[in-house]
Amino acid sequence: MEQQRPWSWPWLVACTLAKAVLASVLCLGLWGAAPALLGWLPTTVSSGSMLPRLHVGDVAVSRPLQGAAPTLGSVLLFDDPDHPGRLRLHRFVRVDDDGLLVTRGDANDGDDSSPVTLGAVRGVGTLRVPWVGLPVVWARERALVPLGLALVGLVGLALVAGQSRRFGYPDDAEGPPDGGGDADEAAPAAADEASPADGVVTTRAGRAERSARTARRAALAAAGAALLVLVPALPADAAFTGRTSSRAGLAAAPYFTCAGAVTASSPAVWFRLDETTSTATTATDSSRNARNGVYGSAGKATVTDRACARDTGGAMRFDGASGYLSSAQITGTAPQTFTTAVWFKTTATRGGKLVGYGNVQTGASGVFDRHLYLADTGRVVFGVYAGATKTVISPNPYRDGRWHQAVATLSSAGMRLYLDGDLVASDASTTSAEPVSSGYLRVGFDNLDGWPSAPTSRYFTGTLDDVALYLTALSPAQVEAQYEAGT
Structure with missing residues (x-):
């Protein structure tokens, strides 16, 4: 019968770090995605026009106005007047003579060329989640190398984290109560009752099943992490902050002034x-x-x-x-x-x-x-x-x-x-x-x-x-x- 491989401190550290990294990625993904359940709008920053406030790959979560009027200096998410079908995320800097909102990217030298109406505003930037949207940017720009490396890295981390079960890591729910080896290998009496050939078949079958189970769990963990990273996928062209109040809903108040x-x-x-x-x-x-x-x-x-x-x-x-x-x-x-x-x-x-x-x-x-x-x-x-x-x-x-x-x-x-x-x-x-x-x-x-x-x-x-x-x-x-x- 094959003996359990002893646990080593390097493996313990590696598995712990892998789990910590995966947990951080999952938490960041949830941080950016969960506000969507409240009707908030997560958007992926895809340009540097709001540096240094936001970087490419950050996720900015915008809270809908819900009848509120934004204050000067807040960062607005709005329909891009120059590119139909796209969103823009820039700072609200002033109101022009026609009562329209003038915006500007923090990193830009001048105001945006086209002002916007209050009705075009989707929300006010409220929450920043750093870097978590980078896979979205890479996918949109067809940057296959960094995207592939990121996915391979996630799968690798999931596989390393999964080794804790294979090598008897203490949280192995299928191990015996005394922390010994796998259940299939823990009863020598049962093995003695079978022929040597039967014992080999049983041990190999158990290892194969456990390996397959570990691989499935690793793949699910990697897929879940990737999904949570990719959820905040609406592209926008910049940054984040601020908010204020007013009385009417947008449908009743399409004008800011x-x-x-x-x-x-x-x-x-x-x-x-x-x-x-x-x-x-x-x-x-x-x-x-x-x-x-x-x-x-x-x-x-x-x-x-x-x-x-x-x-x-x-x-x-x-x-x-x-x-x-x-x-x-x-x-x-x-x-x-x-x-x-x-x-x-x-x-x-x-x-x-x-x-x-x-x-x-x-x-x-x-x-x-x-x-x-x-x-x-x-x-x-x-x-x-x-x-x-x-x-x-x-x-x-x-x-x-x-x-x-x-x-x-x-x-x-x-x-x-x-x-x-x-x-x-x-x-x-x-x-x-x-x-x-x-x-x-x-x-x-x-x-x-x-x-x-x-x-x-x-x-x-x-x-x-x-x-x-x-x-x-x-x-x-x-x-x-x-x-x-x-x-």
Whole structure:
């Protein structure tokens, strides 16, 4: 009968190290792959554009936004705008004038050539797993030599680790209780009862079976390790970090800034009210239609407390006594289908005009229509003249000193009034307004005589931002998206 080979310390050390390396590889693979069970996105870094933060072959795990808006400086995983079907992982460095996200690789000299929308962002980098994605990179680049060496190395480690059972390593579950040899060789009495030939056959058969079992286990261990290494396989072109918060889901908030949301809806007039001095006399029309406006009197002041925190610029505070704004003349008959929108903030109890249409640029208009105004109670009123005054009014007041957005639309669907992204009042029977010719968009002041719930003051007291006129009726989804972009 063949005697058990004695255990040696070199084999003990080799098997222990092999198991430790395999366990480390498995743990790294699980570290990169397990977050996918939570809906997180593991991606393999395949370029050096985010060095020294991430290296080629690292796995970066990105957490979905789930309604959150990323902060400047975080690293975003997003659909590559220059290579459809691919992902990119670069740092978020700023927001451009159109409200799009500008990104850059840490190792690159300049910004990426194509900005991206918030809707293209898949997640924010949260976890880095070093080197574990190298086999993915080698496979994608057809680097067969390092890939083959890695697989051979894994198989070799598994085979060495498996020798602990063959050579009587203490964790051998099939060994006898006293730590002796294999079960087939542990009963000399049974061997004595058989012929020498039978003993040889039994011993060789046992060794063959154990060798086959060891090989199978080694192959399974190697396959499992390789599978876990290859799981985080979505390719991306860079790096990792950061995160922040906001209110809406991506489906409801495809724009990161109010500027991006307004631009996407093609305004006919858009006053961002970003003038840098309180003495400014001209209000820039950011709609690109060059209908720059004029400020009346000195009753205004620039403030940094803007409605949309992620936008650049500021807002304009009006004193409720003399401050207002009028657009350049808008030639042609006032539209019958339109949207007016404004962000406002006030605690005043005298109401005031927010935005509307008038037939003169300065002073009180003789013909005035298409109003959004605040009643003394703080409730918001939307009114048009269609043979008689027609109004809808919000059920709640909005003079709590916080930013709110009011949006009014008129179309064949009737009058609709939205506050903070929600439809709060409507009138489906009123589908037209007074045909004012060559009028002006009036902001912060104009005539309201004779209108229901007319405020004590024609002048608005408080802060205004992002006043816009559209020649279409924004849909409920567009209105919600505009509001969500500012929260």
